[in-house]
Amino acid sequence: MSQLNPLKVGLLGFGVVGSGTWNVLTRNAEEIARRAGRHIEIVRIATRTPAKAINVVGAAVPVDNDLMTVVNDPDIDIVVELIGGTTLAKELVLKAIENGKHVVTANKALLAMHGNEIFAAASNKKVIVAFEAAVAGGIPIIKSVREGLTANRIQWLAGIINGTTNFILTEMREKGLPFADVLKKAQELGYAEADPTFDIEGVDAAHKLAILASIAFGIPVQFDKVYVEGISHLAQEDVVAADRLGYRIKLLGLAIRREKGIELRVHPCLVPKNKLIANVEGAMNAVVVKGDAIGETLYYGAGAGSEPTASAVVADLVDVTRLHTADPENRVPHLAFQADALADYPILPIEEVISSYYLRLGVEDRPGVMADIAKVLASHQISISSMIQDNKGENQASIIFLTHNAKEGDVLAAIKQIEGLDFVRSAITHLRMENLS
Amino acid sequence: MSQLNPLKVGLLGFGVVGSGTWNVLTRNAEEIARRAGRHIEIVRIATRTPAKAINVVGAAVPVDNDLMTVVNDPDIDIVVELIGGTTLAKELVLKAIENGKHVVTANKALLAMHGNEIFAAASNKKVIVAFEAAVAGGIPIIKSVREGLTANRIQWLAGIINGTTNFILTEMREKGLPFADVLKKAQELGYAEADPTFDIEGVDAAHKLAILASIAFGIPVQFDKVYVEGISHLAQEDVVAADRLGYRIKLLGLAIRREKGIELRVHPCLVPKNKLIANVEGAMNAVVVKGDAIGETLYYGAGAGSEPTASAVVADLVDVTRLHTADPENRVPHLAFQADALADYPILPIEEVISSYYLRLGVEDRPGVMADIAKVLASHQISISSMIQDNKGENQASIIFLTHNAKEGDVLAAIKQIEGLDFVRSAITHLRMENLS
Numbered sequence A, B: 001m002s003q004l005n006p007l008k009v010g011l012l013g014f015g016v017v018g019s020g021t022w023n024v025l026t027r028n029a030e031e032i033a034r035r036a037g038r039h040i041e042i043v044r045i046a047t048r049t050p051a052k053a054i055n056v057v058g059a060a061v062p063v064d065n066d067l068m069t070v071v072n073d074p075d076i077d078i079v080v081e082l083i084g085g086t087t088l089a090k091e092l093v094l095k096a097i098e099n100g101k102h103v104v105t106a107n108k109a110l111l112a113m114h115g116n117e118i119f120a121a122a123s124n125k126k127v128i129v130a131f132e133a134a135v136a137g138g139i140p141i142i143k144s145v146r147e148g149l150t151a152n153r154i155q156w157l158a159g160i161i162n163g164t165t166n167f168i169l170t171e172m173r174e175k176g177l178p179f180a181d182v183l184k185k186a187q188e189l190g191y192a193e194a195d196p197t198f199d200i201e202g203v204d205a206a207h208k209l210a211i212l213a214s215i216a217f218g219i220p221v222q223f224d225k226v227y228v229e230g231i232s233h234l235a236q237e238d239v240v241a242a243d244r245l246g247y248r249i250k251l252l253g254l255a256i257r258r259e260k261g262i263e264l265r266v267h268p269c270l271v272p273k274n275k276l277i278a279n280v281e282g283a284m285n286a287v288v289v290k291g292d293a294i295g296e297t298l299y300y301g302a303g304a305g306s307e308p309t310a311s312a313v314v315a316d317l318v319d320v321t322r323l324h325t326a327d328p329e330n331r332v333p334h335l336a337f338q339a340d341a342l343a344d345y346p347i348l349p350i351e352e353v354i355s356s357y358y359l360r361l362g363v364e365d366r367p368g369v370m371a372d373i374a375k376v377l378a379s380h381q382i383s384i385s386s387m388i389q390d391n392k393g394e395n396q397a398s399i400i401f402l403t404h405n406a407k408e409g410d411v412l413a414a415i416k417q418i419e420g421l422d423f424v425r426s427a428i429t430h431l432r433m434e435n436l437s
Helices: A016-027 A029-036 A050-057 A067-072 A088-098 A108-124 A141-148 A163-175 A179-189 A203-217 A236-244 A306-323 A369-379 A408-419 B016-027 B029-036 B050-057 B067-072 B088-098 B108-124 B141-148 B163-175 B179-189 B203-217 B236-244 B306-323 B369-379 B408-419
Strands: A007-012 A040-046 A078-081 A102-105 A154-160 A247-257 A262-272 A284-291 A295-302 A354-364 A384-393 A396-403 A429-433 B007-012 B040-046 B078-081 B102-105 B154-160 B247-258 B261-272 B284-291 B295-302 B354-364 B384-393 B396-403 B429-433
Touching: A007 A016, A007 A067, A007 A306, A016 A029, A016 A040, A016 A050, A016 A306, A029 A040, A029 A306, A040 A050, A040 A067, A040 A306, A067 A088, A078 A088, A078 A306, A088 A102, A088 A108, A102 A108, A102 A306, A108 A203, A141 A154, A141 A203, A141 A284, A141 A295, A141 B141, A141 B306, A154 A203, A163 A179, A163 A236, A163 A247, A163 A284, A203 A247, A203 A262, A236 A247, A236 A354, A236 A429, A306 B141, A354 A369, A354 A408, A369 A384, A369 A396, A369 A408, A408 A429, B007 B016, B007 B067, B007 B306, B016 B029, B016 B040, B016 B050, B016 B306, B029 B040, B029 B306, B040 B050, B040 B067, B040 B306, B067 B088, B078 B088, B078 B306, B088 B102, B088 B108, B102 B108, B102 B306, B108 B203, B141 B154, B141 B203, B141 B284, B141 B295, B154 B203, B163 B179, B163 B236, B163 B247, B163 B284, B203 B247, B203 B261, B236 B247, B236 B354, B236 B429, B354 B369, B354 B408, B369 B384, B369 B396, B369 B408
Parallel strands: A007 A040, A007 A078, A078 A102, A262 A429, B007 B040, B007 B078, B078 B102, B261 B429
Antiparallel strands: A154 A247, A154 A284, A247 A262, A284 A295, A295 B295, A354 A396, A354 A429, A384 A396, B154 B247, B154 B284, B247 B261, B284 B295, B354 B396, B354 B429, B384 B396
């Protein structure tokens, strides 16, 4: 093997992913060097809780709690940022770039909110910011979209990119339990944080979607324009009804190219059971990407966890090892497209989104109800693909309509009008459906 | 966008993939240039049937039937070899390398049989031979394993890497038809060649498996050591029985790391229905890769066809565009591992393979049969996980045994002994089972 000097890494953060990165780099050092052609060594660690790191690392590597000294250490080639958050992490990453260091990060929130600024700074200093671990954990989805599908005009992508919510949805369906009970269980198992808001309200998925959409379509990262709806309002009744109709409910991140612009949305979604992605269960992640040449492709794996995420961090380290001596002009652009070739496609507001819909409502069980609702839907250019009515006793019924493709704005207007009809007994639950074909 | 000169490509072959490559490069020229930072232009085409190519290309590019002039043209940076076969293709590829040109090829047979020689020649001349299209069509599986999973010690991989056989197996199960009828239909639909031997006997899958195993484990390409068994002997009865037992039969390419060496095998295999790969239907491909850090990952998409395969060819062209100015020492090694760091792990003979088994046999229906068979299995260290007996009338019964993990050599010896028992009425059908976990 060639006798190049080892690449020197400074590690910021020694939590779940940081310790996983240490473990993988240590355990597989030889296997990795056989691939990379040189050794990759963590030469310095900074973390707010050094004792924990020292416990694992021993005396092999200096560990302290001063994050900025790692970023300023002239001996370090690459800084790996695994502390999370968007304030200190941003400061550290920008300083590392300013110091001419390459950066590897797993921080989706940071890139979703400040990615454009960070990538511009990196291009300016001709350094690489690599972020495979920021989306879908270990799955090489950034590499696949950015380098594997370069021949394609990408038409859409759809991803299960948050393991916590997929675990909750799987449990709700398999165990027949309501959302609140399953969330509690997920927290006990460590699949959900004590404050689960970012996961269950779709914010984490939206961070990742903003990054994926950027590299798929060649647009800036636009987290603030993603429509976000979580799963906390989801009724067990709808999970059961979806199953009966041949669908699974998944929290999807969707980025879809339309004639007038791009749809960016995160929300629970009915997906036909015969689609592979509908069968991705538990805390696993998967992303489907549709390109005009390749058709549909799917990428599946663990979207979180210590070593799966570390797998992506280390893959990025190997990539940087290979590319850092290359002419910056010929490197893979951070956001897949050349920085001066990004497009300003408009992001469509949710009212302009096109989808088919699942509408459920409680009504008084009397003749004429169906006809009146159908009339309202038709008046908003919404056509019905199927309908089920369940009598609930005491003169009450539950009706589910499935629609063909319609514009969300029209659907919202129709819902408002239907909710005003005198026989309607409940607010209307509306869920979007995607056939993903 | 930067004003680099276009990269000049010479195209050898204008069949299904060649014409697809032309179409994709032409249609998506701007999208591709936005990514690659320069245009990629086919400047010369050679094919044995120029009239067909001229019909598509018109006067835009010179087309002739002299393949060697493309390889010798000093204006051409990259040669794309899409003529197939292993004799002329080998000569052309080696000549292109000798002339200092990079090569992109979709030719799995060529690489399976002569890959080691070709990659050595390329390393020697410091040129790139890219071959994403050679395995699983458009799915970026070479890139994912070679670059996306570099952190991992890969434990095993399992792939549906031949679309023809997966189409046939899907039809046998869904339509309840025997192999011969479905093959005829596949030939009519163009999913199978007039001479389907390479596909149905597993040879095409074995070509791809030899390449995948090499980049997964860092071993030379060893097609001649792959155990190969096709699907032409598969009985409809076993497809039905597998379904009843909770399995699907798939033709898998399996590469498994064991303590004593590597298993390389292609054969029909029972896979539990709840595994994602068991639900890959029709002509689609999928590969599951298990790494020690990432766990299980799966890659799914079209494994053949004009534009899906062209998608991989063009992705390789973009990669070459990016890497051709890079220091050869820092490029991604052809076979994922540095050429001087390949391992000589032994490839295990089929008798040493470890698997669980499905054994079906016809017997005379009388007391003691089960006990006698179980006794033989036990004497060969084979333990039974479950058993089903179906009475067939006229004093005949069909028995299916599922075993726990056993060594193939022991199973073959037990089968021979059981076939000698006086109540056994048929040869024993034995199929391997993989839980893929």
